[in-house]
Every structure is written in C-alpha cells, then in structure tokens.
Amino acid sequence: MSEKIIEIHIETDDVNESRRDFLKNVGIAGAATLVASPVSVEASADSANPDAETTVAELYQGHFVLMSDKDKKKAIERLEKRYTAKYGKNTTVSDAPPLEGVLFGYALDISKCIGCRRCVHACVQENNQSRDNPVIQWIQVMKIPKGNFSFSADKLNKGYPESSKVGDYGIQVGGNAYTPVGGLSTEEAQSYYSQDEMVPDKNYFYVPVQCQQCEKPPCVKACPVRATFRDPNGVVVIDYNWCIGCRMCQLACPYGARRFNWGEPNLPPEEMNPKTHYFGNRPRMRGVMEKCTFCVQRTREGRNPACLEACPVGARKFGNLLDPESDVRKILAAKKVFRFKEEMSTYPKFFYYIG
Amino acid sequence: MYKINSQSVPSTIIVILALCAVLAGGLALVGGLDIHKTKKSAAEEQAKTQGEQPVANCYESRAIYAAVTRVENAVPQYGYPNIKCSKTTGGVLWYGDPFDGTIPMGEMPEVNDGTHGDFANAVVRPREPHLTYFNMGPNGCVTCHNGKTVPFPKDKKPRLIAMHKDIVEDSIQLKHGRGAMWCLDCHSATNRNKLIDRQGNEISFNQPQRLCGTCHGEVYIDWRAGIHGKRIGTWATGGKKRWWVCTECHNPHTVQINRFNQIKPEPAPPPPRGMKNADYERVGHGVH
Numbered sequence: 001m002s003e004k005i006i007e008i009h010i011e012t013d014d015v016n017e018s019r020r021d022f023l024k025n026v027g028i029a030g031a032a033t034l035v036a037s038p039v040s041v042e043a044s045a046d047s048a049n050p051d052a053e054t055t056v057a058e059l060y061q062g063h064f065v066l067m068s069d070k071d072k073k074k075a076i077e078r079l080e081k082r083y084t085a086k087y088g089k090n091t092t093v094s095d096a097p098p099l100e101g102v103l104f105g106y107a108l109d110i111s112k113c114i115g116c117r118r119c120v121h122a123c124v125q126e127n128n129q130s131r132d133n134p135v136i137q138w139i140q141v142m143k144i145p146k147g148n149f150s151f152s153a154d155k156l157n158k159g160y161p162e163s164s165k166v167g168d169y170g171i172q173v174g175g176n177a178y179t180p181v182g183g184l185s186t187e188e189a190q191s192y193y194s195q196d197e198m199v200p201d202k203n204y205f206y207v208p209v210q211c212q213q214c215e216k217p218p219c220v221k222a223c224p225v226r227a228t229f230r231d232p233n234g235v236v237v238i239d240y241n242w243c244i245g246c247r248m249c250q251l252a253c254p255y256g257a258r259r260f261n262w263g264e265p266n267l268p269p270e271e272m273n274p275k276t277h278y279f280g281n282r283p284r285m286r287g288v289m290e291k292c293t294f295c296v297q298r299t300r301e302g303r304n305p306a307c308l309e310a311c312p313v314g315a316r317k318f319g320n321l322l323d324p325e326s327d328v329r330k331i332l333a334a335k336k337v338f339r340f341k342e343e344m345s346t347y348p349k350f351f352y353y354i355g
Numbered sequence: 356m357y358k359i360n361s362q363s364v365p366s367t368i369i370v371i372l373a374l375c376a377v378l379a380g381g382l383a384l385v386g387g388l389d390i391h392k393t394k395k396s397a398a399e400e401q402a403k404t405q406g407e408q409p410v411a412n413c414y415e416s417r418a419i420y421a422a423v424t425r426v427e428n429a430v431p432q433y434g435y436p437n438i439k440c441s442k443t444t445g446g447v448l449w450y451g452d453p454f455d456g457t458i459p460m461g462e463m464p465e466v467n468d469g470t471h472g473d474f475a476n477a478v479v480r481p482r483e484p485h486l487t488y489f490n491m492g493p494n495g496c497v498t499c500h501n502g503k504t505v506p507f508p509k510d511k512k513p514r515l516i517a518m519h520k521d522i523v524e525d526s527i528q529l530k531h532g533r534g535a536m537w538c539l540d541c542h543s544a545t546n547r548n549k550l551i552d553r554q555g556n557e558i559s560f561n562q563p564q565r566l567c568g569t570c571h572g573e574v575y576i577d578w579r580a581g582i583h584g585k586r587i588g589t590w591a592t593g594g595k596k597r598w599w600v601c602t603e604c605h606n607p608h609t610v611q612i613n614r615f616n617q618i619k620p621e622p623a624p625p626p627p628r629g630m631k632n633a634d635y636e637r638v639g640h641g642v643h
Contacts, residue, residue, distance in 0.1 A: 089434065112614075117621035118446050125439055125449040135625050192626055192633030195443065198617040275433045302589045309450050312416040313604055313615055314585030325473075325592040327581040334582060355583060 054078040063226070064095075064239045064278060075241075076278065083283060087267075089274040093282050096300040098232040104294050105234075105321035105328040106305075107337070108208060109355040112315035115199040115206030117141050122310030123210075126295060127281040128273055130265030138259060138292045139210040139307060142189040146205055184340060184352070210307070211236065211257040211292035212340060212348030219249035219258060228289070234321075234349055235294050237279035245287035254344045258291045294318070321349065331355075412445040413438070416585070416604045418618060420485055423447060429455060444619045453587045456480050457597050461562070466579065473581065476595040478588075481561045482602060488519070489548070489560065496547035508544050513537040523608050530611040541566060541607070560602075567601045 061067075061075055076093050083091035120139045123129070129136040184207065200206065217236050220228055227242040228249055250258040264286045276282035277297035284290050295305035299318070308316040319326030328351070331337065335353040413423055429437035435451030457478035483489055492498025499505050516526045516538070523529055529537055543551040550558040550566045558566045568575030577583035578601075585599040601607070606616060626633040 092433075114615055114618070115620060116444075116446065116618055117623070118441070118448055120624075121441060121621045122448045137624050140624075188636075190633070190636040192623045192636060193620070195620050195622045197620075199620045200615070200617065273433075299590065302591055302594060303453070304587055304590050306449060309453060309587040310446075310448050311585065312446065312618075314583070314599060317582070318590050320591070323592055326590075327586075330580050330582050334577075334580075355577070 054082050058082075058241055061241055063242045065229070079278070079282060083274075083276070087269040087272045087274070087283075089269065089272060091272075091274040091276060094275075094277045094280075094297060094300075096277065096297075099300060101320075101322055103234045103321040103349070104213065104299060105319060105326075105332075105349045105351065106213070106294065107317040107328045107331045107351045107353055109315040109317075110205055110207055110352050111354045112313045113141075113200075113206040113208060114313055114315075115141055115143055115193070115201075115204070116312060117195075118310040118312060119208055119307035119316065122306045123292070125271070126273055126298075126306035127293075128267055128276070128283050129259075129290070130261060130263075130267060130284075131271065132266045134262050134265075136259045136261070136265070136290065138257070138290070139208050140191050140256065142186060142191050142207045142209060143193045143201070143204045144184075144186065144189045144207060146203055148185040148187060148189075184338070207340075207352070208307075209255055209257065209340065210350070212255050212346065212350040213292075213294060215347035215349060216345065218252040218254065218344075218346060222248040222252035224248060231279070231296075233300075235296060235299075236291075237293050237296060238289055238291065239279065240282070240284050240288045240290070243288040245289065247289065249289055254341050254346065258289050261286050261288055261290065315355075413440040413447065414445055415447045416599065417606065417616065418445075419487075420602075420606070422485060423456075426455070441621055443622055446618070446621070448621075450587060453597055454478055454595065458561075460598060463579070464565070466576065473593060473596070476593065478595065478597050479561065479600055480597065480603075482563070482600065483560050486560060494548070500547035502545070508539065511539050511544070530609045531607055533611060562600065563602045563607070564600050567607070 057078055058075070062071070064072065064075065067075065072095055076095055079093045080091055083089075083093070120137050120141060123138050124131070124136075127138065129138065186207075189207075213235055215230075215234070217228075217230055220226075220230055220236060223229075224246060225242060225244055227240075227244070228236060228238045230236050245260070247260055250260060261284055265284055267283055272283070273281060275297060277293075277300070280293045280296035295303075295307075298305060304318050305316075308318050317327040317331060319328040321328060323329060331353055332351065335355055337351045337353040339348045339351060413425065414420075415423060423438060425440060426437045428434055430451045433451075437450070437452045437455040438447050439449040439451070440446065441448050457480050460474055460477040460479045463474045463477075483495075489495045500507075513527060523538075526538055528534075532540075539551075540553075541550050543549045543557060546557060548560075550560060550563065552558055552566050552569050564575065564578065568578075574583055584601075585604065586596045588594065588596040604615065609616070623633075
C-alpha cells in the first residue's frame with residue numbers, strides 16, 4: 001500500500017512539475033512576444049521611427065479614465081505624434097469631456113429610409129475604419145420584406161392558441177416567436193443586397209442598425225476589464241488601449257453592433273480623418289474592438305453625427321433627450337416609436353419611428 | 356423655348372423657334388450645340404457667383420437637381436474638402452463644412468402651431484442655381500416667358516402644353532394632386548421666375564416651403580418643428596443648422612408616384628469571411 005501511494009505521489013509530482021514548466025515557458029514566450037512584437041514591427045518598418053518608444057509606452061498605459069491629467073496629456077501627445085508620423089497629417093486627438101446636462105438620443109424613420117447605404121460609407125469616411133482586409137463598417141442596413149413589421153389590428157389578434165376539447169393550453173398574445181406583433185422581425189432580412197439594384201424597392205423596407213447606446217448595455221456587463229463603459233452622456237465608448245480583445249462584448253451585444261480588428265487595420269493616409277477623439281475615431285490597432293460612438297469627436301463639440309449629415313432623405317435625427325425642444329424629444333412625443341429588440345431589456349437610446 | 360427635344364419635335368420647328376428666339380431675344384440659339392453652349396456659360400456665371408462649378412455627377416438628395424462640387428482644403432485647419440462624394444454613385448457622403456454655399460433662410464411667417472420654428476440661425480443652400488431652365492438665360496425663365504416670345508396664358512384653364520416634357524410628360528397628367536392641379540396653381544402666370552400661392556403672393560424658388568405648406572400643413576408643421584426633413588450642422592436647439600427645403604428631396608412634378616425617386620445604393624459590404632456570396636440570405640432559412 002505504502003509503496004503504491006509513494007509511486008502515485010511521484011507521478012503526480014512529475015505531472016505538476018512538467019505542467020508548471022510548460023506554463024512557465026509559455027508565459028515567458030508570450031510575454032516576450034507581447035513586449036517585443038510592437039517594437040520589432042515598428043523598428044523593422046523604419047529603424048529611425050520616432051514611435052517605437054511611444055508604442056511601448058502605450059502598451060503600459062493605464063485606463064484612460066483613471067489616469068491623472070498629466071498622464072492623459074502625455075498619452076494624447078504620444079498618440080498625436082505617432083499618428084502624425086504614420087499618416088503624414090497633422091492629427092489632433094481630443095479628450096474633450098462629456099457635456100453637462102446632456103443625454104444623447106437618436107431617432108430613425110424607417111418609413112423614410114431608402115436603403116442607399118450612404119450613412120454606412122459616411123461613417124467610414126468619418127471614423128477611420130479599416131478599409132480593406134478587414135473591411136469594417138459600423139452600420140448595417142437590413143432590407144426586410146414588408147409585413148415583418150406590424151402594428152396592425154388584424155395581426156394583433158393572431159397567435160392565440162386554438163381551443164380544443166381538453167381546454168386552452170398556454171397564453172400567448174399577439175403573434176408568436178416567428179412573427180411577433182408590434183415589433184420588428186428580421187426574418188429574411190438581407191444585409192448584402194446588391195449595389196446594382198435601385199433603391200427603394202417597393203416590396204421592402206430598410207432598417208439601418210448600429211450601436212443602440214443602451215441604457216443597460218450588455219457589452220459593458222460582459223467586458224472583463226471595463227475597457228468599454230457608458231459615458232455620462234449615455235454613449236458607450238471604448239478605451240482601445242485598455243481593450244484586451246477578448247470579444248466578450250461582441251457576443252453579449254444583441255444588435256451585432258461591435259466590430260473586431262482581426263488584422264492590422266488598412267487606412268490609406270489620404271483618406272484618414274485627422275480630427276479625432278481618444279474614445280472616438282482615432283486609428284485603432286489590431287486586436288481591439290470598435291463600434292459606433294455617435295461620432296463622439298463631433299457631438300461633444302456640438303455637431304451632428306456623420307451618418308445623419310449624409311442621409312439624403314432626412315430619416316435620421318439626433319439630439320439631447322433632456323431637452324424637451326430637441327428634435328428627438330418631439331419625435332418621441334408625436335410619432336409612433338419603437339426600440340429594436342425591446343424584449344432584451346437593454347433600453348436603447350436609439351429609437352425607430354414611423355414619420 | 357429651351358425645352359426643345361430634337362428627337363420628338365421636327366427639326367423645322369426647331370429652326371423656326373430658334374429664329375424666333377434670335378429675333379426676339381437677340382440670343383445666339385441656332386441649334387442644339389448653341390443651346391449647350393448657353394447652358395454652359397450660364398453654369399459658368401453661376402460658378403463665378405458661387406465660387407464653384409457644378410458637376411453633374413455629385414449630388415445631395417436628388418440626382419441632377421442638386422449638383423455640388425468638391426472644393427479642396429475648404430477647412431484649412433484639418434485639410435478638409437467641403438464635401439466628399441461617393442466614387443460609385445456620386446452621392447455626397449460627408450461634409451467638411453456643413454454650411455458651404457448657404458444663405459440665411461430669412462424670416463418665416465409665424466404659424467399658430469406651438470412649434471414657433473427655430474429659424475434664427477437657419478441657413479439654406481439656394482435652389483435657384485440648381486434649376487436647369489432658370490439658369491439658361493440671363494434673366495432666368497423670364498428670358499423666354501416674357502409675354503412676347505411665349506405669350507402669357509389668357510386664363511387659368513388647363514390645356515395641353517408640349518413644352519418642358521422632361522419635367523412633366525403631360526401637363527394634364529401631372530403627377531401631383533391626382534388631377535386636381537396644374538402648372539399655374541404653383542407657377543406664376545406672368546412672372547415665371549417666381550412661384551405663386553393661392554392668395555397671389557409671389558414666392559421665390561428658394562423658399563418652396565412657403566408654397567407647399569399651404570396645402571401640406573401637417574408636414575409643414577413637422578418640418579418647422581424639426582421632425583420632418585433633413586437638417587445638418589449643430590444638434591443643439593437654437594444652434595446654427597442648414598435646413599433642406601421641400602424640393603431638395605422631393606420632385607413636386609412626380610411626387611405622386613414616388614416620394615423619393617429611386618437611386619443606386621452604395622456598395623454592399625463584403626460577404627462574411629469564408630463565403631463567396633451572400634445568396635444564403637435570399638433563400639428562406641429557419642422555421643416559418
């Protein structure tokens with residue numbers, strides 16, 4: 001008996017030993033690549049590159065919100081220097097604070113939207129997304145057959161279980177799981193409809209979807225490092241430098257609004273927008289998450305988001321939900337308004353309406 | 356007069372009409388080529404006044420009717436052009452300067468609707484430079500519609516008119532008002548440079564909302580309140596905004612068929628990784 005026990009002990013020790021060694025080696029290798037890769041990549045591109053140091057400094061930078069003002073200033077300077085060198089444009093990285101007494105809201109008229117996708121490409125022009133490999137677009141325009149959306153009275157009474165001899169089973173009101181009533185079904189939605197067909201098609205309606213800036217954002221709950229958070233204006237933003245790229249937020253988001261930089265973003269210098277914000281459209285790096293921020297670099301300075309300005313039919317409205325005179329509040333008061341996937345209890349501040 | 360379509364009208368009529376024009380107005384209109392030249396020179400004049408040359412393939416809301424031109428370095432601080440256009444469709448995608456080429460909207464009449472309109476800092480891009488026929492002569496439409504070259508109508512009784520067929524194919528079948536309206540309900544009979552409302556007030560082409568609103572009151576009130584129509588610039592109440600007026604989005608002559616004319620969309624995103632196309636979207640999937 002005792003011999004056997006000893007043997008087992010030896011075996012387990014061996015196993016533990018080897019596992020520990022293995023982990024140790026991996027850890028060292030991982031750390032080495034982690035520290036070495038940005039430096040070596042930059043250095044190989046240009047040996048006299050001024051941003052080699054700043055890249056390492058960026059790597060060790062803390063969460064932006066928790067930084068001291070001095071550190072923030074330093075971080076901004078580092079970024080501005082790096083972007084200016086990389087894109088050959090005098091780039092400004094703003095850290096304009098959230099506005100006082102403002103809660104941003106957005107309203108979109110699905111009866112007007114013609115599905116021209118201009119908002120999608122306006123967003124790309126404004127927000128420095130990767131243009132190619134990966135192609136990143138923050139707005140998705142769904143083309144949905146008419147009939148998927150209904151407030152009509154005849155549909156409201158459908159979906160009740162049939163009565164039978166043994167009685168009624170279950171209570172179901174207003175449609176069923178596949179054809180909900182009073183909401184929007186994305187069944188048979190097409191997001192890749194061709195650019196060769198003319199829009200609007202009379203048999204379809206169009207629903208652009210972007211980040212809904214939820215009051216209870218599931219992505220923020222899912223983030224293990226709090227790199228994404230809801231700012232005081234109600235906009236969910238990301239500290240790209242603090243993001244670890246685990247993509248938990250992407251899984252958590254019911255709207256498919258988050259995009260991941262699977263590769264090094266390709267942003268042609270001539271198309272780069274040099275007016276950026278730290279939490280907004282500054283160029284991202286590989287392996288971080290990004291999404292719509294309501295153009296934080298614009299809206300914190302009072303201007304409308306780029307998608308709104310591009311919409312040729314005026315289907316998009318933006319404003320302060322705390323101001324009763326704002327366009328969005330007037331729409332909420334006067335029009336038929338709904339939220340997308342209301343049943344998820346995310347309380348979006350992005351409203352769809354019928355104008 | 357300038358509406359001659361050489362394919363539909365016999366060439367003799369063109370010559371006769373053109374001669375008339377030469378005699379009456381002293382304009383050098385001998386053939387199609389000269390018409391084009393006049394159009395071009397008018398466009399150049401407009402370009403001088405606006406500091407930019409309209410290009411047909413870059414437009415805002417309505418193709419053809421809202422041509423705009425890209426000006427490089429319009430915002431020197433960031434090296435922005437005034438606008439960025441789509442390379443595939445020509446649609447304006449992005450505004451470097453949202454107030455480029457705008458003028459103040461002017462005082463809008465008070466409406467007892469509780470909206471009061473936020474017009475203090477409202478600007479619009481004038482419509483007149485974008486109107487093809489308006490810009491064909493030095494005096495606008497009056498160059499031809501002066502009562503002599505084209506006589507003023509004797510009464511307001513609708514009749515078939517063969518002119519301006521590219522705008523309205525058949526004036527009796529005007530696609531607005533379902534047969535209850537015709538040209539002179541909106542256009543002034545004696546001053547073609549102006550629109551006219553039912554009280555006989557002349558209205559500029561730059562302010563069509565003052566005319567449209569007389570019938571479409573509900574939409575007009577929504578528009579004044581900021582719910583209907585496009586506005587860009589600042590989001591704050593009372594801030595400077597560029598307003599879009601009715602005819603920048605809608606074609607009043609065909610609005611009965613389409614609220615917005617069909618246009619080509621921007622390119623689709625590439626299909627998901629590992630997929631050659633997105634045909635799976637077109638076939639039904641899941642349970643019905």
